[in-house]
Amino acid sequence: MTVLAPLHFADPREAAALAAFLGRLVHYDRAAAVRLQAGGGALAVFGRPPSFEVLAIRTARLVDAVDLDVTVSAGELLEGIEESAGKAVVPESVTGPPWAGVLPPRAGWQPVAGLPDAAQMRGAVAAAVAEFRSRDEALPEERRTRAERDRLGRDIWSRTLGTTGLPLRAVHAAQSLGFLPPGQEDAPVALFASGPWLRLRTPYGSIALRTAPMSLISVTPG
Structure with a gap:
């Protein structure tokens, strides 16, 4: 060892x-x-x-x-x-x-325009959570299954913010992990792209995701 x-x-x-x-x-x-x-x-x-x-x-x-x-x-x-x-x-x-x-690249990041500020992103997450709860409660008893709820979640959280291509689930993750804390609505946030990757950066951490399938990519040992 x-x-x-x-x-x-x-x-x-x-x-x-x-x-x-x-x-x-x-x-x-x-x-x-x-x-x-x-x-x-x-x-x-x-x-x-x-x-x-x-x-x-x-x-x-x-x-x-x-x-x-x-x-x-x-x-x-x-x-x-x-x-x-x-x-x-x-x-x-x-x-x-x-x-x-399969980690994001270290270089080659370019700014992506159109990202809402932190307060607006928190508002978008709150609206999405409220929509999920409302639609979930409206489901008839026979459709209250894990598969149906997963489908609802994919429908809501795969939506993108404006023209940025950033899915709401990335913002939800940022908020859930403490990267968009309450009371810090003026915190600077930015979005960057490098190849098939997007990266949401805040003063408290970053969320990265691929916008293309993970095929024909190089894998480095972890």
Whole structure:
């Protein structure tokens, strides 16, 4: 077993923010895995919350220029974070899920126009949630099945924001993971594209997703 040196964050608040992110991932999936990539004094943590079909990315600044690329248990990494000390113990690596080998590109991102502000995006999510509940309640008893509710969800959350091509499920994921927190309606948000990828960036994290099927793509080890 390879024992990795602890990660030391440039600010203890970044350790707390990462712990909050991991806690939300584990809430959706107790067996969640995350891929860690570190280099040049920065850490990127990639996770894939179930149902949203997106990648969630949380970054943090490190004291040391550590080189790291490993997939680990999100729960074990969460347990290894010492918020007051601003450090984290990296657990033993695990076999990565398929998504961990298909990450967004690091470069080539271009701005996409037409993205609503944070307040408008939160409003769009609230309206979608209300619509889902209303349509779900209107279903006759014989159609109250998981398959029917999944169909409703796909119909609502696959809608895109204006002309951006960004599906509502990406915004829903951002809000659910704490990237669009309440009371921060003026927070700067931006949308970028690189090849088949879209990336919604906020001050608290990013949501990335492919807009094309995952075929004929290169896979890197996780």
